[in-house]
Amino acid sequence: EVQLVESGGRLVQPGRSLRLSCAASGFTFDDHAMHWVRQAPGKGLEWVSGISWNSDRMRYADSVKGRFTISRDNAKNYVYLQMNSLRPEDTAVYFCAKGGPPILTGYFDYWGQGALVTVSS
Amino acid sequence: QSVLTQPPSVSGAPGQRVTISCTGTSSNIGEGYDVHWYQQLPGRAPTLLISRNSNRPSGVPDRFSGSKSGTSASLAITGLQAEDEADYYCQSYDSSLSGSVFGPGTKVTVL
Numbered sequence: 001e002v003q004l005v006e007s008g009g010r011l012v013q014p015g016r017s018l019r020l021s022c023a024a025s026g027f028t029f030d031d032h033a034m035h036w037v038r039q040a041p042g043k044g045l046e047w048v049s050g051i052s053w054n055s056d057r058m059r060y061a062d063s064v065k066g067r068f069t070i071s072r073d074n075a076k077n078y079v080y081l082q083m084n085s086l087r088p089e090d091t092a093v094y095f096c097a098k099g100g101p102p103i104l105t106g107y108f109d110y111w112g113q114g115a116l117v118t119v120s121s
Numbered sequence: 122q123s124v125l126t127q128p129p130s131v132s133g134a135p136g137q138r139v140t141i142s143c144t145g146t147s148s149n150i151g152e153g154y155d156v157h158w159y160q161q162l163p164g165r166a167p168t169l170l171i172s173r174n175s176n177r178p179s180g181v182p183d184r185f186s187g188s189k190s191g192t193s194a195s196l197a198i199t200g201l202q203a204e205d206e207a208d209y210y211c212q213s214y215d216s217s218l219s220g221s222v223f224g225p226g227t228k229v230t231v232l
Contacts, residue, residue, distance in 0.1 A: 045159070
């Protein structure tokens with residue numbers, strides 16, 4: 001059974017940093033791209049970032065480019081999202097999502113339950 | 122403002138057929154990138170409903186179907202049921218943005 005479990009979400013002040021983690025199990029981790037998708041309260045889904053199976057390619061939404069960094073550890077089956085210079089508009093539930101294919105242009109076939117990040121003073 | 126557009130809401134009586142459109146541009150759907158659909162029940166994480174324009178993952182009822190043509194795609198729900206009340210999102214890849222994009226979502230209401 002595929003499982004994705006996010007952790008690290010909490011209340012943080014504007015301008016500070018936070019790292020989200022996603023523990024993956026139930027599939028061959030290094031066969032798939034991994035992504036982060038967020039959803040602000042009462043709003044729709046926004047793709048944030050994706051990383052290829054071997055970390056040779058990372059992609060970011062314009063709204064987070066230069067502030068967020070995605071990474072993965074294939075030995076531990078983890079994907080991370082380092083979030084710097086956080087803004088109130090980054091407040092959202094952050095979902096870890098498994099890419100169906102190994103490429104970054106595909107779909108997301110499994111999702112975690114999400115981690116809430118609140119940016120507020 | 123999403124690069125993919127969807128109607129904010131659609132509704133139908135139980136048993137009816139409803140469709141949700143997803144309109145893109147020449148840098149995403151029109152460039153040949155696949156369209157995928159997700160269902161999000163209230164308070165839940167999204168789940169994959171249709172992949173690669175028209176493929177249903179295992180466990181998805183055949184009441185759900187997808188199609189794509191040109192710069193648009195559609196999701197159809199036939200035999201609408203109360204449990205289908207949810208938000209539905211289309212997703213594709215945009216070459217100009219070098220990233221995935223979602224539509225704004227469509228709320229389906231069963232009357």
